[in-house]
Amino acid sequence: MIIYVVKAGESLFDIAQRFQVPMDQIINLNELDQPSQLVVGQALVIPSNQYRVQPGESLYVIGQKFNIPYQQLAEANQIPLDGTLQIGQTITLPQQPKVSKEFNAYVEPTGGEVSPELEQSARSKAQYLTYLAPFSYQINRDGTLVPPPLNQFPQIASDNGALLMMVLTNLEEGEFSDELGRIIVTDENFQDQFLSNVIETANNVGFGDIHFDFEFLPPEVREDYNNFLRKAKQRLSEAGLLLSTALAPKTSAEQEGAWYTAHDYAAHGEIVDFVVLMTYEWGYSGGPAMAVSPIGPVRDVVEYALSVMPSEKIFLGQNLYGYDWTLPYEPGGDYAEALSPQAAIQRARENNTEIQFDEEAQAPFYFYNDQEGNRHEVWFEDARSIQAKFDLVKELNLRGISYWKLGLAFPQNWVLLDNQFNVVKR
Secondary structure, three states: OEEEEOOOOOOHHHHHHHHOOOHHHHHHHHOOOOOOOOOOOOEEEEOOOEEEOOOOOOHHHHHHHHOOOHHHHHHHHOOOOOOOOOOOOEEEOOOOOOEEEEEEEEEOOEOOEOOHHHHHHHHHHHHHOOEEEEOOEEEOOOOOEEOOOOOOHHHHHHHOOOEEEEEEEOEEOOEEOHHHHHHHHHOHHHHHHHHHHHHHHHHHHOEEEEEEEOOOOOHHHHHHHHHHHHHHHHHHHHOOOEEEEEEOOOOOOOOOOOOOOOOOHHHHHHHOOEEEEOOOOOOOOOOOOOOOOOHHHHHHHHHHHHHHOOHHHEEEEEEOOEEEEEOOOOOOOOOOEEEOHHHHHHHHHHOOOOOEEEOOOOEEEEEEEOOOOOEEEEEOOOHHHHHHHHHHHHHOOOOEEEEEOOOOOOHHHHHHHHHHEEEOOO
């Protein structure tokens, strides 16, 4: 599989000829809704490992283009390292063997129901998942639970060999509640009833992993949270259930703030079966325009996590969305519009603008002016940005990737995942 970036003046026919593959295959894999109108700068996945040499290209240049060491290109094609390539010559791009990893995806019903589109998204993507995580069970202050609408999610998980993940949050009235969080991690009588309810629900519905996503906890309850996890781990293990947690993206144990302080990476790494690092939202709806998950800050978080817990316990969090900001950014002003990677490409085409790529962030972006004359800045994910995350997972031997969230069209992610990974089924 090759990632190719569309250049000015190129048509899909030109690209198909270059890689010697049928146009229909490129259309289907990338779900191109208007294949005759490609966007300059758009990244495409190409189902081929054959490449025709273009004018001025050497083994080194081609290797840089496809992130393959030129020595490997030379060996695969039995070409001397200093050999001259001929224009139009076909060379083979060596493919790396698949590696086995786990994949999770949250699925969030809205408006109190599961839309047909969301259910179909879960149904079509569950084959690529180790875990399917409906978001989320609400926790009442008496320890009882309010379930999300589940519809066919348990059956979809079962049909695809995916373990159903029970996500529990300290959300109240749509916001993470520090006071509810305090009750959960400090009140032992509450905990006894709460954990009994969790285990009973898990057994009745068929959950295999219990996932705590407790955010904005009071900073002083850090050790209380650790102790609660120890208690929960014992109860859940006795019931044959896994335990996992979601962690804010920290880069040191001393990092302070409402989102960070109570999350003790070292303790979670010791106690739970695995963690999900929420390595996204650097660019967020209420902040200034920037990449949602720039590769540098993402790596910093992972490397800190690796310093205090084993790699096999770490899921890299990955967004399946981008944002469209109206400029200029003003604190407290309008929120950015969330949109899928596929919608971002469509918007670039509609506004006749070129997609650019930030090499430092490893993320695509572009600008456009709307009909009212407002300037916009869009950052999203594409094949190149997700490949950078796949490479990081493989390089650091992480457990896998956890996606927030299903229901947003990003076909290239699933094509590349299937091409490079064996999905572990539990």
